[in-house]
Amino acid sequence: RKEVEQDPGPFNVPEGATVAFNCTYSNSASQSFFWYRQDCRKEPKLLMSVYSSGNEDGRFTAQLNRASQYISLLIRDSKLSDSATYLCVVTYTGRRALTFGSGTRLQVQP
Amino acid sequence: GAVVSQHPSRVICKSGTSVKIECRSLDFQATTMFWYRQFPKQSLMLMATSNEGSKATYEQGVEKDKFLINHASLTLSTLTVTSAHPEDSSFYICSAGIQGGSYGYTFGSGTRLTVV
Numbered sequence: 094r095k096e097v098e099q100d101p102g103p104f105n106v107p108e109g110a111t112v113a114f115n116c117t118y119s120n121s122a123s124q125s126f127f128w129y130r131q132d133c134r135k136e137p138k139l140l141m142s143v144y145s146s147g148n149e150d151g152r153f154t155a156q157l158n159r160a161s162q163y164i165s166l167l168i169r170d171s172k173l174s175d176s177a178t179y180l181c182v183v184t185y186t187g188r189r190a191l192t193f194g195s196g197t198r199l200q201v202q203p
Numbered sequence: 204g205a206v207v208s209q210h211p212s213r214v215i216c217k218s219g220t221s222v223k224i225e226c227r228s229l230d231f232q233a234t235t236m237f238w239y240r241q242f243p244k245q246s247l248m249l250m251a252t253s254n255e256g257s258k259a260t261y262e263q264g265v266e267k268d269k270f271l272i273n274h275a276s277l278t279l280s281t282l283t284v285t286s287a288h289p290e291d292s293s294f295y296i297c298s299a300g301i302q303g304g305s306y307g308y309t310f311g312s313g314t315r316l317t318v319v
Binding site for chain 2: 097137138189190193196
């Protein structure tokens, strides 16, 4: 079983749509959680951290459910520029390296 | 903000040759460098963690004699793929960490290696 699992997609949505991505992690020792964005084989870039209380950054909302070991990302009013692969990322106590999910591909269409 | 410069961005080499990839931290001292590999449609997989001045720690299944990592200074870490084979073709990317810092958020721009 993968440590971090995501639906690979692709999610094809029209501009303006709301889309939600889910992620599950298997290690209960997980400490910190993030969503990264990766474009066309470029380096991943931090989109936002994820907190149990939920957090919002503009059109993006992230949520963490520690009991269910589940993380979500909601994108409202999708833009063409949102087209990318979204990576769910987890860190574990005592391990500084990031553990990545395989990503969910989003394609926003005009 | 912190910047990590990674070179080359793309390289094509013949089977059996070696390729060196460099990552430099431009405006900070990177005490730790993480090296990842990403195959098409797969996640970034940690290959090894290197700390300045000490031997790298390799993840299970990664051959330390094939993927040589050097972290001789606080601003430079290198990954050398020795005796490259076509199956080594991948996207290699580094990520730098700072002493006392958190999780190595700063990534290099990646190197696409193609072995022919």
